[in-house]
Amino acid sequence: MFVQDNKQPSAITAPGPKPAKKLYSIFALQRNKAFSGEFETATALHKFTFAPKSAKLVNNKLQLSGTFNIGTRKVENVTATLVSTQGGLGTSPSQIASRPIESSPDLPPTEATGARGFVGAMYFHLSAINAKTLGLTIDMSKVQLNGRLFPTSEVEREMQVLFSDIVAAVYQKVTDANAAGPHLEALNRILRQP
Amino acid sequence: MFQGQTTRTRKIYDAIIIGSGASGGMAAKELTEKGLEVLVLEAGPPVNPSRDFSMHTWPYEDLYRGYGKPGWKQTDQWMEDTAGHFSRHFYVKDSEHPYTTDPGKPFLWVRARIVGGKTLHWGRLSWRLSDLDFKAATHDGFDVDWPIDYKEIEPYYDKVEEFVGVSGNQDNLWYQPNGKYQPAMALTCGEQLLKKGSEKLGRPAIQSRVSMLTAPTAAQKKAGRAACHYCGHCGNGCDVGAMFNSVSSTLPLAAATGKMTLRPNSIVRHIIVDPNTGNAKGVSVVDRVTYQELEFTGKVVIVAGSTLESTRLLLNSKSRQHPNGLGNSSGVLGHYLVDHFGGISGMGVYHTLAGKEAQNDDGKSSGVFVPRFRNLDAKTKHPKFLRGYGFECSAGARLSPGAGRFPGFGKEFKETVRRWYTTPVFMTTRANMLSRFENFCEIDPGGTVDAWGVPVLKIHIQHSDNEREMAKDATGCIEETLKASGAEVISVGGQMTAPGRIIHELGTARMGNDKKTSVLNKWNQCHDVKNVFVTDGAAFVGAANQNPTITIMALTMRACDYIADEMKRGNL
Numbered sequence: 001m002f003v004q005d006n007k008q009p010s011a012i013t014a015p016g017p018k019p020a021k022k023l024y025s026i027f028a029l030q031r032n033k034a035f036s037g038e039f040e041t042a043t044a045l046h047k048f049t050f051a052p053k054s055a056k057l058v059n060n061k062l063q064l065s066g067t068f069n070i071g072t073r074k075v076e077n078v079t080a081t082l083v084s085t086q087g088g089l090g091t092s093p094s095q096i097a098s099r100p101i102e103s104s105p106d107l108p109p110t111e112a113t114g115a116r117g118f119v120g121a122m123y124f125h126l127s128a129i130n131a132k133t134l135g136l137t138i139d140m141s142k143v144q145l146n147g148r149l150f151p152t153s154e155v156e157r158e159m160q161v162l163f164s165d166i167v168a169a170v171y172q173k174v175t176d177a178n179a180a181g182p183h184l185e186a187l188n189r190i191l192r193q194p
Numbered sequence: 195m196f197q198g199q200t201t202r203t204r205k206i207y208d209a210i211i212i213g214s215g216a217s218g219g220m221a222a223k224e225l226t227e228k229g230l231e232v233l234v235l236e237a238g239p240p241v242n243p244s245r246d247f248s249m250h251t252w253p254y255e256d257l258y259r260g261y262g263k264p265g266w267k268q269t270d271q272w273m274e275d276t277a278g279h280f281s282r283h284f285y286v287k288d289s290e291h292p293y294t295t296d297p298g299k300p301f302l303w304v305r306a307r308i309v310g311g312k313t314l315h316w317g318r319l320s321w322r323l324s325d326l327d328f329k330a331a332t333h334d335g336f337d338v339d340w341p342i343d344y345k346e347i348e349p350y351y352d353k354v355e356e357f358v359g360v361s362g363n364q365d366n367l368w369y370q371p372n373g374k375y376q377p378a379m380a381l382t383c384g385e386q387l388l389k390k391g392s393e394k395l396g397r398p399a400i401q402s403r404v405s406m407l408t409a410p411t412a413a414q415k416k417a418g419r420a421a422c423h424y425c426g427h428c429g430n431g432c433d434v435g436a437m438f439n440s441v442s443s444t445l446p447l448a449a450a451t452g453k454m455t456l457r458p459n460s461i462v463r464h465i466i467v468d469p470n471t472g473n474a475k476g477v478s479v480v481d482r483v484t485y486q487e488l489e490f491t492g493k494v495v496i497v498a499g500s501t502l503e504s505t506r507l508l509l510n511s512k513s514r515q516h517p518n519g520l521g522n523s524s525g526v527l528g529h530y531l532v533d534h535f536g537g538i539s540g541m542g543v544y545h546t547l548a549g550k551e552a553q554n555d556d557g558k559s560s561g562v563f564v565p566r567f568r569n570l571d572a573k574t575k576h577p578k579f580l581r582g583y584g585f586e587c588s589a590g591a592r593l594s595p596g597a598g599r600f601p602g603f604g605k606e607f608k609e610t611v612r613r614w615y616t617t618p619v620f621m622t623t624r625a626n627m628l629s630r631f632e633n634f635c636e637i638d639p640g641g642t643v644d645a646w647g648v649p650v651l652k653i654h655i656q657h658s659d660n661e662r663e664m665a666k667d668a669t670g671c672i673e674e675t676l677k678a679s680g681a682e683v684i685s686v687g688g689q690m691t692a693p694g695r696i697i698h699e700l701g702t703a704r705m706g707n708d709k710k711t712s713v714l715n716k717w718n719q720c721h722d723v724k725n726v727f728v729t730d731g732a733a734f735v736g737a738a739n740q741n742p743t744i745t746i747m748a749l750t751m752r753a754c755d756y757i758a759d760e761m762k763r764g765n766l
Contacts (some may be wrong), residue, residue, distance in 0.1 A: 014483075017568065018483060084642045085295070087293060104659070172297055
């Protein structure tokens with residue numbers, strides 16, 4: 001029935017994806033005000049950071065601008081346009097959890113839904129990056145940054161709430177850029193702080 | 195071996211099967227046994243049970259006592275709700291496999307890209323649907339009936355149950371049909387108390403029917419499968435074959451015919467269509483590790499990659515003939531997404547069981563089930579909601595969830611914890627979510643892709659007041675059942691689970707007799723493309739409230755009979 005030979009391939013030790021020519025997406029965790037992660041190419045593992053310095057709305061999409069670096073090599077003025085999000089599950093940030101529940105008060109609520117909803121992951125499209133500047137030969141002309149929000153500090157918690165409010169304002173069927181305005185200002189204040 | 199270069203194989207398979215889980219594995223077994231040469235494409239890595247299954251691994255064998263390095267789940271597999279440190283390799287990494295949702299409408303999508311798919315860790319509850327479910331619209335006027343009735347699928351339920359090995363009783367409930375069962379696992383003392391309490395209220399409570407062997411047949415023994423020994427960590431991979439999974443059951447039989455080629459690490463980008471006929475001629479694949487682009491050719495394509503992955507593939511398979519996705523001339527593809535909901539639960543303790551010794555039966559992974567009792571007939575009609583729900587219940591020795599709050603410390607504290615160790619009883623709801631057109635998935639309009647550049651799904655789904663009324667009713671019924679059984683009620687209520695959390699996502703490529711309102715016909719065959727079949731949960735018309743896997747396998751077996759017959763007739 002079973003393969004009992006330890007030399008046979010195993011899921012635990014299965015290798016991860018190693019693109020040789022084109023990089024489609026990279027994963028990063030928000031830590032402090034930046035997104036940090038690593039990706040593997042056919043030849044090596046690369047640790048990177050995208051550190052946004054400002055935020056604005058472009059065609060009702062959130063756009064962050066900042067520096068993308070691998071080690072000491074960096075590319076300035078990289079833009080990251082938020083194209084889609086994934087709702088978070090589990091315990092919502094306290095500022096969100098304290099908001100009133102929208103459904104009928106005598107009926108049970110659904111977890112992390114409605115006013116309790118928050119953003120768990122953000123998918124950005126990065127502007128084209130010249131990989132040679134970073135010392136790489138892979139195509140980075142259209143890379144997606146998968147940003148995971150799992151706050152462990154006050155600034156990260158605050159930014160998650162702001163990201164959630166901006167998304168609620170401009171990533172619905174009916175968008176309201178005015179409603180996003182104060183949250184965008186607050187986000188820029190945080191990004192400008194040293 | 196480089197991106198951008200496509201390798202095409204010359205071989206033409208009788209059938210290409212996408213996925214190796216409950217449906218894909220069954221299709222491989224059925225078709226190879228009928229003499230067809232099949233290629234099984236699995237998106238994830240191969241599995242080696244001797245290394246990958248950890249059912250008998252003790253927590254102290256792990257540096258972090260079985261919890262894994264702090265934070266791993268939230269930073270790597272945050273949506274893989276049931277993944278534990280010892281089973282995390284059965285699940286995808288969310289960091290590589292995005293999907294998107296609307297603000298304020300989360301969906302939890304658990305995915306298993308690995309040979310065997312979700313059968314490696316599924317819940318194993320195996321309930322047949324009845325005509326109360328297949329003909330639900332006739333019963334209450336909401337939505338449409340399935341294009342099949344119970345009599346049509348009954349022989350396949352029989353065959354599947356006998357093959358996979360389901361333990362259970364003949365309970366003679368018309369709305370929860372009997373089957374071909376091995377002896378049921380005995381109820382624990384607490385479960386017997388709960389059963390009596392529920393029956394006092396006029397609600398039958400029956401032993402759970404689970405795809406776990408209690409008396410293996412000669413064929414199952416020959417295949418190396420043994421009876422369950424109640425060790426209780428089934429979700430970490432069952433290495434004695436007691437629990438049904440593709441790796442122990444269907445795939446070895448398919449391999450033994452010599453007619454199956456299994457290719458792991460094969461992510462199907464799209465189905466390739468013959469521009470002359472509009473029919474499928476093969477699939478385009480990218481290798482998970484090397485990014486090599488490949489093409490395979492087959493006479494029939496069976497899509498069995500799990501409900502939403504299958505629909506994603508069809509939506510990604512756009513062509514001149516199928517501009518809205520393969521099989522989507524109706525515009526229904528992606529719609530009528532459902533999951534069951536849970537989260538409404540209760541917990542109590544039986545004082546009469548305090549201070550007892552733990553028994554081996556406490557380790558069994560089954561329990562007692564209260565089948566649906568609302569809206570069965572005029573007498574049980576509920577004024578505020580349609581359809582119904584059941585309760586999954588268990589009682590037995592386990593650390594009480596409130597043990598941390600027991601007073602005292604040292605010896606006295608340990609004795610208190612031990613005293614209550616045998617007393618807990620749990621009830622949780624499994625409820626029907628109505629199939630509604632407005633709950634749907636589409637290819638993410640924002641252009642989000644996965645790590646291989648394959649466009650991902652955006653999922654739009656939320657509960658309606660029908661589900662919320664059901665949840666309110668369930669809360670009250672849990673409390674009265676616990677009280678009727680003599681338990682001290684510790685907690686009741688909770689919030690409804692977000693869609694997806696029960697891992698019973700169904701629909702999105704529904705069957706039907708009318709090609710204008712459905713994607714598949716009654717044989718799981720695409721109305722638009724006669725050589726494409728979708729055999730997993732995507733084909734469901736409604737969710738009912740029972741666990742779906744046994745129905746998925748029965749539908750797959752039935753579709754395979756049809757495919758073989760049609761091939762003989764020269765129609766495929």
